[in-house]
Amino acid sequence: MRVLVVEDEAALADAVARGLRREAMAVDVAADGASALEHIRLTRYDVVVLDRDLPEVHGDDVCRSLVELAEPPPVLMLTAAASVEDRVDGLSIGADDYLPKPFAFEELVARIRALARRPRRATGVVLTHGDLIMDVTRRFVTRRNRPLSLTRKELGVLQVLLEADGAVVSAEDLLERVWDEHADPFTNTVRVTVMTLRRKLGPPPMVETVLGAGYRL
Amino acid sequence: MRVLVVEDEAALADAVARGLRREAMAVDVAADGASALEHIRLTRYDVVVLDRDLPEVHGDDVCRSLVELAEPPPVLMLTAAASVEDRVDGLSIGADDYLPKPFAFEELVARIRALARRPRRATGVVLTHGDLIMDVTRRFVTRRNRPLSLTRKELGVLQVLLEADGAVVSAEDLLERVWDEHADPFTNTVRVTVMTLRRKLGPPPMVETVLGAGYRL
DNA sequence: GCCGGGCTTTACGCTGGCTTTACGTTTCGG
DNA sequence: CCGAAACGTAAAGCCAGCGTAAAGCCCGGC
Numbered sequence: 237m238r239v240l241v242v243e244d245e246a247a248l249a250d251a252v253a254r255g256l257r258r259e260a261m262a263v264d265v266a267a268d269g270a271s272a273l274e275h276i277r278l279t280r281y282d283v284v285v286l287d288r289d290l291p292e293v294h295g296d297d298v299c300r301s302l303v304e305l306a307e308p309p310p311v312l313m314l315t316a317a318a319s320v321e322d323r324v325d326g327l328s329i330g331a332d333d334y335l336p337k338p339f340a341f342e343e344l345v346a347r348i349r350a351l352a353r354r355p356r357r358a359t360g361v362v363l364t365h366g367d368l369i370m371d372v373t374r375r376f377v378t379r380r381n382r383p384l385s386l387t388r389k390e391l392g393v394l395q396v397l398l399e400a401d402g403a404v405v406s407a408e409d410l411l412e413r414v415w416d417e418h419a420d421p422f423t424n425t426v427r428v429t430v431m432t433l434r435r436k437l438g439p440p441p442m443v444e445t446v447l448g449a450g451y452r453l
Numbered sequence: 454m455r456v457l458v459v460e461d462e463a464a465l466a467d468a469v470a471r472g473l474r475r476e477a478m479a480v481d482v483a484a485d486g487a488s489a490l491e492h493i494r495l496t497r498y499d500v501v502v503l504d505r506d507l508p509e510v511h512g513d514d515v516c517r518s519l520v521e522l523a524e525p526p527p528v529l530m531l532t533a534a535a536s537v538e539d540r541v542d543g544l545s546i547g548a549d550d551y552l553p554k555p556f557a558f559e560e561l562v563a564r565i566r567a568l569a570r571r572p573r574r575a576t577g578v579v580l581t582h583g584d585l586i587m588d589v590t591r592r593f594v595t596r597r598n599r600p601l602s603l604t605r606k607e608l609g610v611l612q613v614l615l616e617a618d619g620a621v622v623s624a625e626d627l628l629e630r631v632w633d634e635h636a637d638p639f640t641n642t643v644r645v646t647v648m649t650l651r652r653k654l655g656p657p658p659m660v661e662t663v664l665g666a667g668y669r670l
Numbered sequence: 671g672c673c674g675g676g677c678t679t680t681a682c683g684c685t686g687g688c689t690t691t692a693c694g695t696t697t698c699g700g
Numbered sequence: 701c702c703g704a705a706a707c708g709t710a711a712a713g714c715c716a717g718c719g720t721a722a723a724g725c726c727c728g729g730c
Binding site for chain 1: 589590592605606608609612619620621629630631632633634663664665666669
């Protein structure tokens with residue numbers, strides 16, 4: 237779990253970071269709002285622990301800036317004031333939870349863990365053709381419910397063929413899409429890869445050769 | 454308040470039960486670990502008083518088995534040994550408090566009340582994969598009901614792999630999610646950590662390497 | 671301060687996949 | 701039926717990427 241602690245008071249920031257690291261979290265620290273935003277832009281955090289009273293850019297402003305992001309991380313706001321109004325304020329700005337100082341460290345940990353529970357990402361793109369199923373994001377291919385262990389190139393070739401959806405794909409196209417730029421244009425490796433792929437796919441034959449043109453499913 | 458007393462020595466169990474009932478608690482008694490687990494499965498206890506030295510199923514094993522429950526009750530562990538190591542052991546297994554024998558009865562009552570008052574342990578996300586069980590909030594991992602002592606990095610790596618749920622996770626992703634920003638992008642510490650993790654997980658192999666892509670369960 | 675455990679780096683052996691080479695097989699026009 | 705072009709197949713070498721051991725470093729605990 238990756239956490240960003242935004243706190244200008246160095247001693248407190250350090251103490252919190254150490255404690256969280258002991259809880260097996262990966263902790264980055266930012267001392268001001270600008271630096272915090274920079275960090276969040278560059279890294280995908282599971283939770284951001286944000287002190288409300290920051291110099292320069294206020295914690296509230298940081299919070300507001302986050303809504304503009306595509307995937308804003310959950311924010312746990314820390315504040316010195318413990319009044320109910322502040323709590324409402326914090327949450328209305330966009331914080332996901334609120335913890336008044338001083339707090340029990342154990343509670344901080346518990347709330348961070350609660351916030352980190354994000355919805356499971358659904359299984360990504362799934363390509364199928366007949367009894368062949370390919371989960372692209374998981375790099376997982378099955379035929380007749382039998383799992384296949386394919387190498388990188390085999391997987392790439394198969395994916396291009398599946399995306400072509402029955403259209404003919406030339407060997408040059410495959411070279412361009414599966415191999416990198418400095419591939420020998422006269423190589424034989426595509427033919428070899430297609431062969432091993434066919435072998436692993438097993439009968440009945442699935443990859444058809446179109447003479448002089450390329451391959452298709 | 455509902456309390457379960459797990460104690461094989463009948464005289465002591467009876468004395469404790471009578472005393473607690475006088476304190477207006479509803480007390481059940483179990484004489485061995487198996488019976489205790491049965492009780493806990495069927496009834497929602499506010500506190501479980503657990504003797505560590507049990508015949509057959511040891512108190513530690515009872516404690517560990519509780520991790521698998523959706524809502525484990527707080528556990529107060531009784532033990533003859535009063536050393537610091539035992540205390541640490543008990544707590545790391547998942548007990549919430551610890552009381553060395555012999556004890557003053559008043560202290561027992563006080564600790565039971567304290568445990569019942571305490572907000573329920575956030576039974577955090579419990580991740581499982583086959584015979585592997587990981588309680589994220591307690592940083593506690595078992596395989597085949599055997600506890601594993603994992604370091605922070607090992608725990609983090611395992612958690613990311615479990616959350617990926619069979620998808621391939623690249624070494625860069627692991628670096629990003631388990632290590633903090635000071636990590637060298639070209640390090641091979643991930644490989645070393647995966648190795649020690651595999652070693653601790655024991656056979657059969659659980660972490661698979663996908664060449665050129667990363668790791669998966 | 672000293673000690674210990676965990677984290678990291680360094681170095682090296684080795685597997686597995688990629689590529690090339692060489693040759694057999696099929697296809698199709700003449 | 702011939703032959704060349706295109707494709708399939710086997711075998712072997714190369715090498716990035718991975719696993720592993722060992723040593724050093726660093727931080728936290730006593």
